[in-house]
Amino acid sequence: MTDVSRRDAIFSTPLDQVADFSFDERVVDCFPDMIRRSVPGYAQITSMAGVIAARYLSPGAHVLDLGCSLGASTLSICQRLAPEAFTLQAIDLSQPMVEKARALLAQQASEHRIEVLQGDIRNCPLARADMIMVNFTLQFLDPSERDQVIQRLYDALTPGGVLLLSEKILGEPGQESLLIDLHHDFKRANGYSDLEISQKRTALEEVMIPDRLSTHHERLARMGFTRHDTWFQYLNFASMLAFK
Ligand SMILES: C[S@@+](CC[C@H](N)C(=O)[O-])C[C@H]1O[C@@H](n2cnc3c(N)ncnc32)[C@H](O)[C@@H]1O
Numbered sequence: 001m002t003d004v005s006r007r008d009a010i011f012s013t014p015l016d017q018v019a020d021f022s023f024d025e026r027v028v029d030c031f032p033d034m035i036r037r038s039v040p041g042y043a044q045i046t047s048m049a050g051v052i053a054a055r056y057l058s059p060g061a062h063v064l065d066l067g068c069s070l071g072a073s074t075l076s077i078c079q080r081l082a083p084e085a086f087t088l089q090a091i092d093l094s095q096p097m098v099e100k101a102r103a104l105l106a107q108q109a110s111e112h113r114i115e116v117l118q119g120d121i122r123n124c125p126l127a128r129a130d131m132i133m134v135n136f137t138l139q140f141l142d143p144s145e146r147d148q149v150i151q152r153l154y155d156a157l158t159p160g161g162v163l164l165l166s167e168k169i170l171g172e173p174g175q176e177s178l179l180i181d182l183h184h185d186f187k188r189a190n191g192y193s194d195l196e197i198s199q200k201r202t203a204l205e206e207v208m209i210p211d212r213l214s215t216h217h218e219r220l221a222r223m224g225f226t227r228h229d230t231w232f233q234y235l236n237f238a239s240m241l242a243f244k
Pocket residue numbers: 023046066067068069070071072073091092093094097119120121122134135136137140141
């Protein structure tokens with residue numbers, strides 16, 4: 001995304017009380033910088049979205065980008081597929097995110113048939129889709145709601161349709177602290193201070209509870225996906241492909 005984003009300094013000064021993390025205007029303003037410096041493999045995963053779409057979609061396909069934020073995954077598909085090849089709906093819960101995504105995609109993918117909608121993936125209407133992307137979004141739902149959402153996505157997919165699911169993950173037993181420590185080193189290497197890392201961790205504690213990769217695969221199997229593979233992992237961030 002070529003948007004010049006403000007540098008993320010949200011947690012850089014000591015806060016009396018750290019509020020729960022939310023995708024409000026302040027986060028939207030610095031989001032590209034925040035996610036690039038926080039999520040190992042973010043650029044690789046989003047750029048592969050277009051490559052994956054080019055492999056699996058046929059002309060006339062419909063795509064859903066759920067929890068689209070500023071539309072990085074959507075834009076990746078627009079860079080790989082011609083405007084007449086597909087239609088796409090990008091959906092996000094955060095109104096400021098939706099407004100900025102609309103403006104950016106109107107600038108950067110004006111020829112493509114994209115609709116950006118505000119909605120909650122737990123209950124918004126989902127059109128029949130040949131590809132669904134849920135990148136770093138399921139992790140923000142209560143763990144008890146995740147089965148039902150993956151079931152909705154399975155139901156919305158056409159036979160043979162593909163789900164691209166990317167998540168922060170909890171390491172398997174015995175591996176948890178290694179991945180967390182290295183992720184904090186990754187953030188430090190990208191210019192975040194110990195204060196920023198620790199205050200953001202507190203802000204995310206109640207609102208982002210990662211599952212193990214094995215839990216994701218068990219859920220995908222339980223909801224009926226015939227094939228599901230991890231195609232990417234970088235520290236405690238992973239991306240899966242699942243086929244109906
Ligand atoms: C880490 S960001 C996703 C990044 C994005 N997919 C990308 O690749 O750039 C998580 C997004 O999920 C959205 N979100 C959280 N809960 C949601 C829900 N229940 N329904 C729809 N969107 C949700 C947030 O507003 C936020 O924009």
